[in-house]
Structures are given as C-alpha cells and as structure tokens.
Amino acid sequence: MFRSLRARLIIVYSLIIFVTILTVDILILGNYFRSSLEERTITYFTHGNMAANIVSGNPNNMLYISETLEQYTLTAQARFLLINTQSVVTADSAHRFTGQKLTNPQVRDALAGRSSWDVYNGEGRYLQLAVPVTAGDRENMQVNGAVLISADIQDLFTTYSALRWKVVLISLLAGIAGAFFSFVAAYRLSGPLNKLIAFSKKLSQGYLGHEVQIQRNDEIGQLAETINTMSTGLYHIEANRRKFIGDVSHELKTPLASIKALVEALLMGQSPPGQYREFLGDVIIEVDRLSSLISRLLTLTRLEEESPSKEYACISDIVRDTVRVMTPFATSHNVYIKNNVLTNTRVLCDKNLVKEILVNLLDNSIKYRDKEKAVNEIEIKDSIMHGTYRLEISDNGIGIAGQDLPRLFEGFFRSEPSRSKEIEGYGMGLTIVKKITDLHGWDIWVESQPGVGTVISITIPLN
Numbered sequence: 001m002f003r004s005l006r007a008r009l010i011i012v013y014s015l016i017i018f019v020t021i022l023t024v025d026i027l028i029l030g031n032y033f034r035s036s037l038e039e040r041t042i043t044y045f046t047h048g049n050m051a052a053n054i055v056s057g058n059p060n061n062m063l064y065i066s067e068t069l070e071q072y073t074l075t076a077q078a079r080f081l082l083i084n085t086q087s088v089v090t091a092d093s094a095h096r097f098t099g100q101k102l103t104n105p106q107v108r109d110a111l112a113g114r115s116s117w118d119v120y121n122g123e124g125r126y127l128q129l130a131v132p133v134t135a136g137d138r139e140n141m142q143v144n145g146a147v148l149i150s151a152d153i154q155d156l157f158t159t160y161s162a163l164r165w166k167v168v169l170i171s172l173l174a175g176i177a178g179a180f181f182s183f184v185a186a187y188r189l190s191g192p193l194n195k196l197i198a199f200s201k202k203l204s205q206g207y208l209g210h211e212v213q214i215q216r217n218d219e220i221g222q223l224a225e226t227i228n229t230m231s232t233g234l235y236h237i238e239a240n241r242r243k244f245i246g247d248v249s250h251e252l253k254t255p256l257a258s259i260k261a262l263v264e265a266l267l268m269g270q271s272p273p274g275q276y277r278e279f280l281g282d283v284i285i286e287v288d289r290l291s292s293l294i295s296r297l298l299t300l301t302r303l304e305e306e307s308p309s310k311e312y313a314c315i316s317d318i319v320r321d322t323v324r325v326m327t328p329f330a331t332s333h334n335v336y337i338k339n340n341v342l343t344n345t346r347v348l349c350d351k352n353l354v355k356e357i358l359v360n361l362l363d364n365s366i367k368y369r370d371k372e373k374a375v376n377e378i379e380i381k382d383s384i385m386h387g388t389y390r391l392e393i394s395d396n397g398i399g400i401a402g403q404d405l406p407r408l409f410e411g412f413f414r415s416e417p418s419r420s421k422e423i424e425g426y427g428m429g430l431t432i433v434k435k436i437t438d439l440h441g442w443d444i445w446v447e448s449q450p451g452v453g454t455v456i457s458i459t460i461p462l463n
C-alpha cells in the first residue's frame with residue numbers, strides 16, 4: 001500500500017501538518033504559560049515589597065502589621081508571613097507557623113538581602129517568594145527580616161495542561177483534515193498518472209496510434225501529450241516497417257518469378273541452342289538484379305546497426321576519388337561530370353559513407369539523364385556560408401515531378417517515368433543517402449523541374 005504515490009503523499013502531508021501545528025502550538029502555549037507565571041510573580045513581588053515597606057515603617061507596631069498582612073492576604077489571595085533575622089516567623093496571616101523557624105532558600109536569600117522566588121509542588125503547585133525588610137539607605141542598608149509570600153498557583157498549571165490536550169486534539173484534527181485534502185490532491189495527481197501507466201502498458205503491447213485523453217496544463221498534461229506523440233510516431237514507424245517488408249517481398253518475388261518462368265521454359269522445350277543462351281543470359285540478368293537488391297538491403301541494415309566511424313576528412317578529396325571511379329560509367333552514357341569543388345573544407349564524417357552518398361547521387365544523375373538533350377552534364381560544387389558547408393550535385397536530366405519530391409527518401413519509392421522497365425532501380429538509393437546524412441546530422445533536400453534538371457543539396461554545419 002505504501003508503495004503507491006497516493007498513500008505516500010497522504011502520509012507525508014498529514015504528518016507535516018500535524019507536526020507543524022503541534023510544534024507551533026506547543027511553543028505558543030509554553031510562552032503563554034511562562035508569561036502568565038511571570039505576571040503572577042511580578043504581582044506578588046509588588047505586594048511583597050509594599051508589605052516590607054509597611055513593616056520597615058512600623059517596626060514596633062506588630063498589631064498594625066498583622067492586620068495589614070491579613071488585608072493583603074485577602075486582596076492578593078496569598079499567605080503572608082513575617083520572618084525576623086533569626087528566621088523565626090513573627091506573624092503569619094494563616095496563624096499556623098507563628099513562632100516556628102523557617103529556613104527555605106527564599107527566606108535565606110531574603111535575609112541575605114536578595115528577593116527570590118520558586119515554584120514548589122505540595123498538595124498542589126504553589127509559589128514561594130520572599131523580599132527583605134530593610135532599614136537605612138542604600139550604602140548602609142540593614143536587613144531586619146523578610147516577608148515571605150506563599151501563593152497557590154495550581155490554576156495556572158491546570159489551565160496549561162487542559163490547553164495542551166486541546167492543542168494535541170486540534171493538531172490531530174488538523175492532521176485528519178490534512179489527510180483528507182491530501183487524499184483529494186493525491187487522487188487528482190495519481191488518477192491521471194494511473195491512466196498514463198495503463199495506456200503505456202497497452203502501448204508496449206502494440207496498441208499504437210491511439211491517444212490518452214488527459215486535459216491538463218501541467219507537467220502531467222505535457223507527459224500525456226508526449227506519450228500521444230510517441231504513440232502516433234510508433235504507429236507510423238510500424239506502418240512503414242510493414243510497408244517496407246511488403247515492398248521487399250514484392251521486389252524479391254518479381255525476379256524470382258522471372259527466373260522460374262525462364263528455367264521452366266528451358267526445361268520444357270526443345271529450344272535451339274541460341275535460345276538457351278538467350279534465356280540463360282536473362283536468368284543471369286535477373287540474378288544480378290536480385291543480388292544488387294540484396295546488397296542495397298544489406299547496406300541499409302548495416303547503417304541501422306553500425307554507427308559511422310567518423311574522422312576529419314577533406315570533402316574535395318572524397319569527391320575527386322568518387323568522380324574518378326564514376327567517370328568511365330558516365331562517359332559510356334555520354335554524361336560529362338564537372339568537378340567544381342574548390343574549397344579544401346575538412347569535416348567530421350565517415351569517408352566511405354560520404355562516398356556512398358556521392359555514388360548514389362551520380363548514379364541517379366547518369367541513369368535519369370535526358371536523352372533528348374545534346375549534352376548531358378553533372379556539376380558538383382561547394383560553398384561556405386554562415387558557418388555552413390554546402391555541397392551541390394546538379395544535372396540537366398529528366399527531372400522529377402513536384403508531387404513526387406516529398407516522397408523521394410521513402411524506401412522503394414520511384415518517380416513515375418523511372419518506374420518503366422527501361423531504367424533499372426529499386427527506389428533504395430536516396431533512402432540510403434538520407435539515412436547517411438541523418439547519421440551525420442546533416443540536411444539534404446532536392447529541387448527539381450521535369451525537363452530541366454535536378455539539384456541535390458547537402459548542408460554540413462562547421463563547428
């Protein structure tokens with residue numbers, strides 16, 4: 001039970017409220033008690049001093065003194081005793097100790113010239129306070145006795161302990177009220193969290209593309225929004241994965257079906273040797289197609305699994321090497337490659353992967369050349385602007401229709417004219433290119449116009 005967020009919040013909040021109220025109340029109560037006691041003490045000291053003055057003003061008039069002490073007893077509600085220098089009680093307003101010797105600390109202090117007080121615990125709590133009876137001036141002060149006051153202050157303690165129990169009770173009630181409000185607050189907090197947990201569990205079981213409904217503007221609302229975005233994202237990834245598997249199966253099936261048909265034709269007929277050669281040649285073409293598709297799929301898988309091994313390399317060197325490798329293929333198709341990469345910019349990259357990008361882009365520009373144009377050319381150039389390196393590969397090929405541009409980086413996507421059998425391809429080249437630029441954190445985009453040509457730009461932040 002205590003493992004749940006709700007239970008913990010309720011316990012912690014209630015305890016905080018209970019302990020805080022209790023501590024504050026006890027401090028206030030303690031202060032109240034001390035100041036009440038102080039007030040009583042001061043009052044009795046005032047009475048004691050007045051009595052001591054009367055005694056020292058009328059040293060031989062014991063009758064007057066006794067009467068006055070009795071009057072004080074009534075107004076101050078305390079017992080007054082007069083003690084001589086031998087600690088013997090000479091007058092007692094309660095008529096009990098007259099003639100007896102009293103040697104408590106207050107009497108000793110008063111006879112030594114100091115006023116003092118203390119609280120004692122007898123039948124109840126009582127305050128004992130004594131002031132000296134003095135004669136003479138400040139310099140030649142003489143102590144002639146003491147006035148001892150004994151007052152019942154049990155009422156102070158009774159009130160204090162009653163109040164203390166009330167405080168404990170109030171704190172307990174506040175704690176319970178705190179528990180109730182924390183329960184409500186915790187319920188409001190943990191309710192949506194439990195909803196999110198249940199939804200996340202369903203997500204992990206493949207319940208993708210749905211949304212959890214939590215309308216809040218706080219962090220929980222943001223978390224719900226993030227989980228919803230994740231659910232949609234995962235749904236798209238899953239849909240793409242299914243489509244990809246379907247496309248791969250389809251692309252693998254086509255050459256396999258052709259190979260089967262060719263082999264069956266060879267098996268069945270008594271074909272002339274020339275036709276055998278032609279059919280076997282077709283089988284080899286289909287096998288080549290299959291193996292190049294598989295090698296493209298492997299490249300893509302490798303990119304998903306392995307991280308690129310990056311080092312600083314000069315882009316112009318990589319371009320020069322790639323152009324050298326691709327030139328014979330380009331020339332054989334009457335395509336001219338112009339290398340106008342002029343800066344010697346070094347960037348952090350995986351050289352082989354950059355080469356893979358260039359080979360794919362050059363291969364496309366050669367494949368999708370415009371045969372109706374007298375000259376087919378490709379230009380590779382670079383520039384640096386605002387701390388960004390930009391590499392551009394442009395051609396004057398057949399171009400790409402505007403509506404196809406957003407889909408070029410999708411796996412197996414091929415633009416309409418190139419789907420025709422005459423241009424070989426699987427729609428994987430640009431997918432691989434995009435994957436590589438993503439792995440490097442670079443941007444890539446395509447601008448194209450049918451009949452005019454295509455420009456592919458890659459931007460690399462330099463820092």
Ligand SMILES: Nc1ncnc2c1ncn2[C@@H]1O[C@H](COP(=O)(O)OP(=O)(O)OP(=O)(O)O)[C@@H](O)[C@H]1O
Pocket residue numbers: 296360364365368395397398399400408413414415416418419424425426427428429430431454
């Ligand atoms: N330079 C270009 N000129 C015209 N069309 C292009 C160019 N580059 C790409 N395309 C279009 O984009 C599509 C996708 O290109 P991508 O390189 O991914 O696949 P592909 O060349 O068809 O096959 P693959 O590269 O797998 O052999 C191509 O089918 C083509 O229609």
Ligand SMILES: [Mg+2]
Pocket residue numbers: 360363364425428429430
């Ligand atoms: Mg290609």
